[in-house]
Amino acid sequence: MAADSLEFYATDAHRYDELRDRTGALRPHWRPLIERLTADGARAARSGVELTQRLIVENGVTYNVYADPQGKDRPWVLDPLPMILPAAEWRQIEAGVAQRARLFDALLGDLYGAQQTLTSGAVPAELPFGHPNFLWPCHGMTPPNGQWLHVYAVDLARSPEGSWWVLADRTQTPSGNGYALENRQIVARVLPELIRELGVRPLNAFFANLRERLLAFAPEGETPLAVVLTPGSFNETYFEHAYLARQLGLPLVEGSDLTVRGDTVYLKTLTGLRRVHSILRRLDDDFCDPVELRADSALGVPGLLAAARAGRVMLANALGSGVLESAAWLGFMPGAAEQLLGEKLTLPSVATWWCGERPALEHVIANLDRLVIKPAFPSQRFEPVFGKHLSATQRQRLIERLRARPHAYVAQERLDLSQAPVWRTGETPGFAARSLGIRVYAIRTANGFEVMPGGLARIAADTRVEIVSTQRGGGSKDVWVLGTSADEPQQLATSARFRVRHDDLPSRLVENLYWFGRYAERCEDKVRLLRATLAVRADPEVWRLAKEASEHFGVVRADPRIAVALFDPENPIGLTADLQRLVYCATEVRSRLSTEHWAAIGTLNRESQETTAALGEVVPPDPREALDRLLAPLVALSGLALDDMTQDDGWLLLVLGRRIERLQFLAMLVSQRLNASTLASQGEVEWLLDIAGSTITYRMRYLSMPRLGPALDLLVRDGSNPRALAFQVLAIEELLQRLSKSLGAASDRAEASLAQSLQPLLDVDLGTLEGEGHGAQAARSAFATSLDSLAAAAGRLSDLLSSRHFSHVKSDIHTVAA
Amino acid sequence: MTDAVRYRVRHETAYAYGGNVMHSRQLLHLTPRIAPWQTCLAHAIDLDPLPASRRDESDAFGNTVTRLEFDRPHERLEVVATMEVELKARPGIDPATTEPWERVRDDLSYTGKSLAPRKLDVARYRMQSPYVRVKHVFERYAQDCFPAGQPILVGADALMRKLHADFTYAPGETGIATPLMRIFETRRGVCQDYAHLMIACLRSFGLAARYVSGYLRTAPAAGAEALVGADASHAWLAVYCPPFGWVELDPTNGIRAGLDHVALAWGRDFGDVSPLRGVIVGGGAHQPSVRVTVEPIASLS
DSSP states (O other): OHHHHGGGOOOOTTSOBSSBOTTSOBOGGGHHHHHHHHHSHHHHHHHHHHHHHHHHHHTTOBSSOSSOTTSOOOBOOEEEEEEEEOHHHHHHHHHHHHHHHHHHHHHHHHHTTTOHHHHTTSSOTHHHHTOTTOOGGGTTOOOGGGOOOSEEEEEEEEOTTSOEEEEEEEOSSOOOHHHHHHHHHHHHHHSHHHHHHHTBOOSHHHHHHHHHHHHTTSOTTSOOOEEEEOSOTTSTTHHHHHHHHHHHTOOEEOGGGEEEETTEEEEEETTEEEEOOEEEEOSOGGGSOTTTSOTTOSSSOTTHHHHHHTTOSEEESOTTGGGGOSGGGGGGHHHHHHHHHSOOOSSOBOOEEETTSHHHHHHHHHTGGGEEEEESSTTSOOOOEEGGGOOHHHHHHHHHHHHHSGGGEEEEEOOOOOEEEEEEOSSSOEEEEEEEEEEEEEEEETTEEEEOSSOEEEEOSSTTOSOOOTTTTOEEEEEEEBOOGGGOOOOOOOOHHHHOOOOOOBHHHHHHHHHHHHHHHHHHHHHHHHHHHHHTTTSHHHHHHHHHHHHHTTOSOSOSSHHHHHHOTTOTTSHHHHHHHHHHHHHHTGGGSOHHHHHHHHHHHHHHHHHHHTTTSSSOOOHHHHHHHHHHHHHHHHHHHHHSSOOSHHHHHHHHHHHHHHHHHHHHHHHHHHTSSSOOOHHHHHHHHHHTTOHHHHHHHHOSOOOHHHHHIIIIIOTTSTTSHHHHHHHHHHHHHHHHHHHTOOOOTHHHHHHHHHHHHHHSOGGGGSOSSHHHHHHHHHHHHHHHHHHHHHHHHHHHHIIIIITTTSOOEEEEEO | OOOEEEEEEEEEEEEEEEEEEEEEEEEEOOSOOOBTTEEEEEEEEEEESOOSEEEEEEOTTSOEEEEEEEOSOEEEEEEEEEEEEEEEOOOOOOGGGSOBHHHHHHHHSOOSSOOOHHHHHHHTTSSOBTTBOOOHHHHHHHGGGOOTTOBHHHHHHHHHHHHHHHOEEOTTSOOTTSOHHHHHHHTEEOHHHHHHHHHHHHHHTTOOEEEEEEEEOSSOOTTSOOOTTTTSOEEEEEEEETTTEEEEEETTTTEEOOTTEEEEEEESSHHHHOSEEEEEEEOOOOOOEEEEEEEEEEEEO
């Protein structure tokens, strides 16, 4: 069996094989995994793989943009087989990574301070001075406790002889540790027993310590507040930002959620400004403050640098730390380590030459075939060039470029990456070989740098690919570090004051929650309206009025093709446009949504995209089927809103959004029908009940054929029918009271105005509406007017909530220069 | 022969915001730079309205930077910088006695040996910076000014004359966002563009060049020709010319900076030393009005 599965796992004499030694025998630390998968047979393993892929889709793990409806969100690719590292080997990596983190911290301090590594000649001045992330406004600054680096990552690869080498360092806003955690959680569901049996070291303590670290900067006596700063939902790794924020229990904020007054950073929350002590940032250095850094950055926080300069905020990492992200530094690190730490570097880096040194340039030109040429600074945008792939002319041109501006280029020796098994699907499932590299993370704790016992393995898309990169369509793996009893426990004691999870809701988040609620309800209402309308097509009389109502709401466009009329994405108030808005709002509040919640959004987005994509096809989508497929996740959202969220202020506004929307929709729908000149027929009443989801309630309560009077009683006045207008008014009153209590604000007349508008609807004798005569028509028309004023009152309430709670969300920022 | 001149400079900037500005942070480089040839006798920055906080600090390049924060609603802002400055004539330099440009370049390049702090300071101004992209075309353009062994200042003077001859001073056609390449192609621009272009050319040879922000005297001295760029802030550059150090050249006028040039600040490019920059919350689109007068109050022989 084992032989079968390994049939496609080819060995490669030029690479280190993680799985097998030179004699072809399985290395001991891989044996339990391989045996498990082969003993259970390929079928069990395949179901594991399928589970992995399903979990990825369900959890909505993506690498690209999710929010952009036109954008291609690429699902994260995770191979279910982990990369396994034995304890002894890990200890060496761990020590080397921690040492490197210490070195980079010290080097940042030197570059932004005395610059002794530059005057001594250990490091070329060209490297910091030519790097766009060397921020001169930060020169002379000292971050809190003199600590520049808090989060660090390094890309490692194993050479054919079996030792680990540094490929690149990440010192600015290292990404991927959120994905690493998500990978672990998924793989742990696929291979739970193995993780236990092998004693795979857990990752939780690492993240708990990171959180602790961020909160620890708050002075005694203040409630600590740390935030995760993201460029926003259009960033390629936004999923990770939201995920990490949720795992760390910290608010996910954008630049506009923060403001600096004096030298203090504040979060704009529903209850006012709250001091922010620490920022885990995912926003690049030069975008962080338009006052002193890039003036064209709309993503930053004006004054952030002033707050950092005053030592009033801890930034992880300090501004300007991106200067060390360049392969050009690699060759100078041993010298810097000797000067700054008095130590020898234990982790070697891949042989690298910075061409700005004359002898290095000559060496590079003489050995081009063996080398990869890379930019020395991130401002130069070109892909790595493999010397051996160049034609004679290309080669000559490259040499000219190197000679013209040598300091802008770096040459690296090519490293044949090691290979490890991945699971291949298809007709003959089994193991296949892929080259890989691992990214390892370190954070600063009170006890120095701590290395995460795991990491993110990145695998090449193809066996022969020489570069591993998520951008290039490779995949990822969980990294298992095998433990010994001495390795646990590692989590530091949590201070009591950090245990409280407080309710710091950025105003922008709350606004998006409110609109998330409104759009979720609006989409559901529109789907119900369209479904009920399509259902009465056979009855020409009802159909005419129902169609009119749908047109009145703008849900259908004039188009003979019914699917286009319903789903045309160009219709600005059509269902598809509203679904897109709903997905957008959901993306913005993603850090607050559970996995189940997010799965419903994912389904909705997929269904909507598939339907619109099929509009132009020969056989257009069946509208009723498409609507049914949309209704299921919308109903799920409605249930999740009630049962699956913490009932804090953000939740209150989400539910308020739903209630207000439902109130407005139903009031307008009924009013529109009552304004028609004729008394509603039985078919029309049934249609109304269908939209309002109250057909069954009606039957149970009245045991008669639907008539207008009782239907209005059920849809308007019934305080126990969750779809009725009176129910919405009562619910809104209660929600508003809870909100003002929670915000400590005085309750006001907003709810009173709603109740006042409802009153005329309660006082009417509904019997008077049920006639063909002029009097009955007048009564219906008066009732419709009352419904309109109720809908208008709901609109005013919505405006009031916006101006009261969200008005400061829109920060209208301009940069000026003279 | 005039040995020194005293000037009174008045630099007014008025913003009329199209609405209430709720909060604002401003960064000013409006204090004269102290140099062996330049003394500041008096200096004030008057603000209306008054800011919530004001700090005068030294920036990374040794310039005085004034940081302001306004936290009350305001619809306009006036910044008036006044200064009295005395300029001394700078010692004459024979360009032929400056070092060959290749030696200057090699002397600043990394060799693995230690670097004197003074040279480290010069090394800040050799690399690409946000407003000065260093491109091969600039090197080609300036090639004929720097033949092998050319003394560096002879080359820089030639480059300045070349730029002055090839480019047309065209106020209002370019802005700070106009890419350098565009200016290079159209051959039109203002003092800022002349300075950035010449810096880009010099850096493309691995030489050190820095951007100088300042003023020109408004009315020409008796018998002298009127200079271009006197009605607003002016900009020129300095090139590092051992053994003499930095030499300031004004390519917009095709002359060395001298008794007509009052320096405010220097840095890698405009971005490091813009006279006023800031971020406002609220308000609307607007163009500030700027007035600069530079009057001699005494001429000393």
